[in-house]
Amino acid sequence: MTLRWRLALVFALGTAVVIAAAGLLFLQQLTAGLNSSLASTLRVRAEAEVARLASAGPLPPLAPPPPSESRDSGQQGDQHGQNPVSDDITQVLARDGAVLATTDPAVRQPLVDAAQRRAAGHAPVKFTTTVEGEKYRMLAVPAHHGARPVLVVVGTGSHLAEEATARTSTALWIAGPSAVVLAGLGAYALTGSALRPVERMRRRLADISEHDTAARLPVPRTRDEIATLATTMNAVLDRLARALERERGFVADAGHELRTPLTTLKAELELASRPGRSHQALVDAITAAAADTDRLIRLAEDLLVLARADEGHACLRAGPIAPADVLARGVHAASARAETRGVRLTLHADTTVRIVADPDRLRQAVDNLLDNAVRHSPDGAVIDVTLSTRHGPGADVAVIEVRDHGPGFPPAFLPLAFERFRRADAARARAGGGAGLGLAIVRSIAEAHGGSVVADNPEGGGARVRLEIPLAPAHEQGPAHGEMS
Ligand SMILES: Nc1ncnc2c1ncn2[C@@H]1O[C@H](COP(=O)(O)OP(=O)(O)OP(=O)(O)O)[C@@H](O)[C@H]1O
Ligand SMILES: [Mg+2]
Structure with missing residues (x-):
């Protein structure tokens, strides 16, 4: 897999992880906030009702609550037929469960079962229930109507809170994957443009041959890592070119040095091979040839020592x-x-x-x-x-x-x-x-x-x-x- 693809993938994965974590946290906070706001509304309503009952006298009639902003009564009628249920319900129950008063004529049955009723006789009880297909958050608290112990049951529809959570989560499901794809594409495009000079350098480097020792890489004007890389590579090319030049000079000099004694040797041997040479002249020629050969051997040995030293095998x-x-x-x-x-x-x-x-x-x-x-x-x-x-x-x-x-x-x-x-x-x-x-x-x-x-x-x-x-x-x-x- 190319570096470009790898980076795009890493970016996309990273974005996915961040969005998932942030989304989950946001949803959790939203739900907690809505729940606590519903709970405090119920508590305030229950406390008001308890206070109202405490003032002795005939059981005051419960006023129906104002219609909620998001659900008008027309909608209620469409959804639940003849008896729409309002968003906020309050019931006053006798301790045996008989409904003494209710804000909603559509709900005549007690909204608590026997176990909840018993528990609510001692302390407030929170629960959820379904009324006419709608979910309600409920709170039942003990109260007194004069001397008579009663239960105040208040409830509020939780559909608004649930809708808000559902909408948020849908928005996250739509926006999250789009952001992941965008991050991946962005990373792919960005790395592509960042790596373009590298690719140019690679192509230029591939074109440089040993005969073209003056060729250098183009150094981008940016003062970034790629410019530094190009400068370093050019410095390496400089060193290599100098080494190559030295090597070529060495070979040329060596050839030149070898030619001189070889030419002399050849001349001496040609002279010696001419007819009519005296014995002494032949001995002299052979002695001179031997001296030249010695010189050649020494030169060859010296060159060998230097070549070995260049390879790091001098000693x-x-x-x-x-x-x-x-x-x-x-x-x-x-x-x-x-x-x-x-x-x-x-x-x-x-x-x-x-x-x-x-x-x-x-x-x-x-x-x-x-x-x-x-x-x-x-x-x-x-x-x-x-x-x-x-x-x-x-x-x-x-x-x-x-x-x-x-x-x-x-x-x-x-x-x-x-x-x-x-x-x-x-x-x-x-x-x-x-x-x-x-x-x-x-x-x-x-x-x-x-x-x-x-x-x-x-x-x-x-x-x-x-x-x-x-x-x-x-x-x-x-x-x-x-x-x-
Ligand atoms: N002791 C010295 N006094 C004066 N000049 C010297 C002395 N030693 C070396 N040189 C000079 O330095 C040059 C290089 O010396 P080097 O020993 O490398 O080469 P060379 O003696 O000429 O040849 P080679 O040693 O390969 O037979 C000599 O040619 C000579 O000009
Ligand atoms: Mg010497």
């Missing part, structure tokens, strides 16, 4: 580790490469620090930082690597810092340093073999571990990159061993 084997061990191995491996240029690496690491991390991924991040530092260090320079902790209000983190004494990052490049395929000097870096993915990978790995990375040019020159990763919970921290250097 596969995370566990509590001592980053000092990872740093020691990384520094050892980098030192071997740096030695050829007289570059020296120093390591100051707090061996007690424990983090929850994937050791292979952390090593990859450290290797990328050391690779950059060695590459940018002048011959004979020193690279400082430190591991410490920082306890801040937000988090307690392990801080891995790699600082070299090279030219530092070009200041304008600093905000872009961690983006994919970004190089400060593309031409030179390409010659050196860098694809511009090293720092992007460091950032992915840091973020996958809930950490962060920043780069700057500290006072005194050179470049500095700080990698921060949250410390392992206290119970996983190792015993204090002091510093390794």
Whole structure:
């Protein structure tokens, strides 16, 4: 069932319940009010009659009551033949039931039976009776005519009250269902117009394709929930479009980066296949081809790491580790490469620090930082690597810092340093073999571990990159061993 139908139904049902409850309450109040007004009229009439009888003397004749407003005597005659009965009847009865006086010559029989008469001898008695087919409310009270005990019986026709109740209930039966139908139709029409912009948005959304990333939903001018929904959906579309753009850029850049070494490789192989090449030339060509293949493998691996990080699978084997061990191995491996240029690496690491991390991924991040530092260090320079902790209000983190004494990052490049395929000097870096993915990978790995990375040019020159990763919970921290250097 559509939302529209559901709302219409709920509205109709709600209206039905409210009208039924209100109608019942109104009818009940009306009946109670009419009954109490009839009862007080009877009481007043009975009291007047009792007072009249109390004054001793011959039994005064009872005057017939004035004709009622709603029932004239003509109507009475039509309905009940020759002897119309008036709306108000009064009888004076002896205690044995004999009718001593009556206002209505048509009613000569006593209006109370023996049991009611006996009861009325002691206290007033209320009852209803039917006279000539008409319902009457009756009240019988004890009285005295001089010294003689008598009964005063007063009655009044209740047809007016019953008619009023019946008319009201008929009106409710007619008006109630109409109001229910109207409420349902109104709700159906209202929800239809309220949901129209939603339907427009749905159709527009269904039309948007991946090639149409600039398309957005129309935002209604109303400042309501639907306008907010449209704005939020447009913000989501914006984010998706940006992500798609980044993805496409990434694929284009990756293709471009792969083409360069592949082209060189092909040229080298073509050159090697020409006739008359010396043995040495062939060995050189194969060595160069192997170097290009290495570069391709590294690039493919880097792309794989970033793709996995995008899917949220950057660290596969995370566990509590001592980053000092990872740093020691990384520094050892980098030192071997740096030695050829007289570059020296120093390591100051707090061996007690424990983090929850994937050791292979952390090593990859450290290797990328050391690779950059060695590459940018002048011959004979020193690279400082430190591991410490920082306890801040937000988090307690392990801080891995790699600082070299090279030219530092070009200041304008600093905000872009961690983006994919970004190089400060593309031409030179390409010659050196860098694809511009090293720092992007460091950032992915840091973020996958809930950490962060920043780069700057500290006072005194050179470049500095700080990698921060949250410390392992206290119970996983190792015993204090002091510093390794
Ligand atoms: N220690 C550093 N000193 C000065 N510039 C640096 C340093 N580290 C990185 N850069 C600059 O930042 C750029 C991006 O570094 P990144 O490690 O991401 O890429 P890359 O080293 O060029 O290539 P890759 O790491 O993929 O082999 C580098 O090309 C270089 O211009
Ligand atoms: Mg690098």
